[in-house]
Amino acid sequence: MEKTIAVIAGDGIGPEITSEAVRVLEEVADRFGHVFTFDERLVGGAAYDAHGDCLPDSTLEACKRADAVLLGAVGGPKWDSLHPEKRPERRALLTLRRELGLFANLRPAKVWPCLRDASPLKPEILDGGLDLLVVRELTGGVYFGRHEFSADGRSAVDTMPYSVPEIERIARVAFAAAEKRRGKVVCVDKANVLATSRLWRETVKRLHAEEAPGLELEFMYVDNAAMQLVRAPGRFDVILTENMFGDILSDEASQITGSIGLLPSASLRADGFGMFEPIHGSAPDIAGRGIANPLAAILSASLLLRHGFGLAAEAEAVDRAVSLALEAGLRTADTGGGASTREAGDAVISKLKRL
Numbered sequence: 001m002e003k004t005i006a007v008i009a010g011d012g013i014g015p016e017i018t019s020e021a022v023r024v025l026e027e028v029a030d031r032f033g034h035v036f037t038f039d040e041r042l043v044g045g046a047a048y049d050a051h052g053d054c055l056p057d058s059t060l061e062a063c064k065r066a067d068a069v070l071l072g073a074v075g076g077p078k079w080d081s082l083h084p085e086k087r088p089e090r091r092a093l094l095t096l097r098r099e100l101g102l103f104a105n106l107r108p109a110k111v112w113p114c115l116r117d118a119s120p121l122k123p124e125i126l127d128g129g130l131d132l133l134v135v136r137e138l139t140g141g142v143y144f145g146r147h148e149f150s151a152d153g154r155s156a157v158d159t160m161p162y163s164v165p166e167i168e169r170i171a172r173v174a175f176a177a178a179e180k181r182r183g184k185v186v187c188v189d190k191a192n193v194l195a196t197s198r199l200w201r202e203t204v205k206r207l208h209a210e211e212a213p214g215l216e217l218e219f220m221y222v223d224n225a226a227m228q229l230v231r232a233p234g235r236f237d238v239i240l241t242e243n244m245f246g247d248i249l250s251d252e253a254s255q256i257t258g259s260i261g262l263l264p265s266a267s268l269r270a271d272g273f274g275m276f277e278p279i280h281g282s283a284p285d286i287a288g289r290g291i292a293n294p295l296a297a298i299l300s301a302s303l304l305l306r307h308g309f310g311l312a313a314e315a316e317a318v319d320r321a322v323s324l325a326l327e328a329g330l331r332t333a334d335t336g337g338g339a340s341t342r343e344a345g346d347a348v349i350s351k352l353k354r355l
């Protein structure tokens with residue numbers, strides 16, 4: 001397979017961790033006989049310093065041309081004083097998501113058995129398992145509705161629009177993901193209050209009957225879901241939800257695994273094109289020291305292989321190599337060890353070579 005990957009490493013630890021993910025992808029290409037071309041571009045504060053724009057046209061065009069995008073992280077104190085519209089997080093991230101049509105955000109969250117101590121949850125709760133996937137709608141709902149103040153500034157309104165096609169396309173993503181996992185979808189909403197949630201329920205129920213009747217489907221109010229995530233996370237396989245609920249629940253789900261340096265994400269379009277990135281930020285406090293954990297970036301590369309290119313065996317090999325490296329004692333500073341970013345990359349690659 002021949003593919004081009006736009007690599008936008010960004011700021012802070014972005015370049016350090018992304019280069020390890022690229023090394024892993026190079027090893028995968030060698031091992032499985034693929035040709036990956038890496039088109040490296042500036043984004044975020046680094047792009048602002050060079051071109052006065054956190055998302056130069058050349059970067060956006062390169063991302064549109066590529067078969068997939070691998071992102072590090074953007075932002076940092078140096079650019080915090082920029083106008084909000086020009087800041088890395090808004091100008092670069094939100095524009096990329098909108099321009100690339102990335103409506104589906106996938107965030108897997110699981111506890112690695114050898115890192116159970118890192119979770120803030122009690123061991124008896126973790127005994128029930130924690131291996132879930134949040135499928136969040138990313139380009140609709142309240143974040144993309146109207147946001148208005150009244151003329152006197154004493155009242156305000158935000159609207160939360162959703163349409164049947166928007167719900168159908170994200171539900172299909174969740175169903176497809178559940179089919180490859182444990183076959184269980186929990187659709188999270190607030191159907192006792194919100195009209196959009198009732199539309200979600202009707203649409204998801206109908207689509208389930210028409211297209212995925214073999215999957216187990218449950219509906220849950222968002223307040224209950226927030227509670228169940230810390231009470232009995234093992235009951236979840238795939239969580240399907242709208243934009244704002246997904247924003248909140250996916251952060252909760254990732255935090256209960258205990259280690260931000262281990263969590264990847266994928267933002268996808270219907271045709272599988274996607275942008276793949278760790279859930280963490282640019283970690284300016286440790287940038288440049290070579291101690292950041294690159295595993296979230298490496299696992300984002302695994303999501304790229306699986307969802308972006310349909311290379312399940314290759315993705316499985318990367319996940320397995322990460323798991324074996326952790327079991328063999330790999331620990332970067334955030335997980336209580338002393339391995340450098342490069343040593344962590346080396347450890348995964350050496351496991352990959354021996355699989």
Ligand code: NAD
Nearest residue numbers: 073074075076089261280281282283284285286292293334
């Ligand atoms: P952060 O995720 O960058 O860091 C939070 C804490 O986690 C820090 O102590 C950091 O050292 C640690 N950490 C994060 N990733 C790590 C890794 N791979 N290995 C070891 N430790 C790691 O969040 P923050 O400090 O709130 O934000 C820093 C900057 O990143 C801000 O400018 C923020 O806007 C930006 N940000 C960007 C993204 C993105 O690019 N997608 C996401 C979140 C935050």
